[in-house]
Amino acid sequence: MDNPEKEIAGVLSLVTSGIKPEMQKESIQRYYTKDVPYRHPFFAVLRSANSRPTLVGLFQWFRIVLPKYRVDVERVTYDEDKNELFLDSRCVALLPWSSLSLERTVLVHMKLRAETSPDGDPDKVLHYIAEQEDFLRPDDVIALFAPPLVPLALLVLHFATFMCVLGTFFVNLAQPWVVRASDGLEDTSRHIAEEGRRVIEEGRHPVHNSRRLLNGLAQQVERTWDQAAEKEKNVHVDGSGGRRSENKPPSGVAGDPGGTAYAEAAREAMGEMQEKGVNAI
Structure with missing residues (x-):
């Protein structure tokens, strides 16, 4: 594919709804890598040096079981940096063993691989599907086999x-329940601060003066954890003015009621964000 974002809907239609076995096989060989793996709630093709023929057989079995089947891609999200595709698609199938027509939403995740064009042009790079995984809800999977x-x-x-x-x-x-610092709360709070700033930079927040508000809250969370880090060094000044270390339990763990103050402050910061209509995550 030259332009995965624009071409993927047509490609998916060819490989899932081909009217002839030869057409379906040719499409898979053209757009998928030789070592492509595939995951489905009921099926799996493992990656190997030549796993593509297995994928061809599986997709052709889908056409045998569901001859009246099509996939309508409703939305495409292309992560150019990671070379990945996310497809919101709607599958429409008429079950041959009943008169029911099913419409189900399927999320398709594809990892692409950029390779030189097979026509020998070194300046031409094409994107091939190197991995695919289909996500269906449990009730949708059951609907396909036992409505x-x-x-x-x-x-x-x-x-x-x-x-x-x-x-x-x-x-x-x-x-x-209380999340303790040792359970990863510090990383979570720093993530909150980073997300707040990212929301501001992208300009996605509708609240007036949100830049100043989110910056202030993010700084509050960071200050809270800086104070917590100092506490957990377990170092204090003794009566003679010298410094010594004690084996005290880290702040925020059971047995240190006063050490949970920084966790409370972090929760208060998040509460303030919610009260003011700020959704940073």
């Missing part, structure tokens, strides 16, 4: 959600 079981699948998903919420309720009754 009557879709309500049961949705019931299981809602029940799992209810159990998680119920578990959270009882855990908070016993003892509210």
Whole structure:
């Protein structure tokens, strides 16, 4: 592909909805690398020196099982730096064993590889699909093979959600959870500060005076963690004026109630961001 962002919709249509086996095979050989791996909720093609023929057989089996099938690409996101594609697509299939017509959303992730054109022109570079993974929701997968079981699948998903919420309720009754510095809270807060500045630079925030507000909150989070880092050095001045080290528990861990002040300050900063309508993440 010369322009992956513009061409990928047509390519995906050729490899998934080809009207003849030869056309489908030729399209896969043209646009996919020889060692391409493929992941699907029910299938997997492992990367090998010549895994492409396996992918051809799998895609042709899809056409045998679902002869009336098409993929409509609704949105394409191309990460040029990483040479990756993300496709929001809608699959429409008429199941041969029933009169049902299914429409399901599929997220397709493709990693591309830039290679010299096979026509021998060293200045011409083409992009080939070097890896593909399809993401479907559990109920959509079940709908392809057993449509009557879709309500049961949705019931299981809602029940799992209810159990998680119920578990959270009882855990908070016993003892509210607190993320400690040793659990990676420092990295999280620094990420919050960086994200706030990135939002400002991209100009995506609608709140008036958001530049000054987010900068101030980001600096507050950073100051909080700088203070925490000093505490966790476990060094203090003794009565004689000299410095000595103590084996005290790090700030923010169990057994040091006063050491959680910096974690509280970080949470207050995030609360202030939410109250003012700032969504930095």
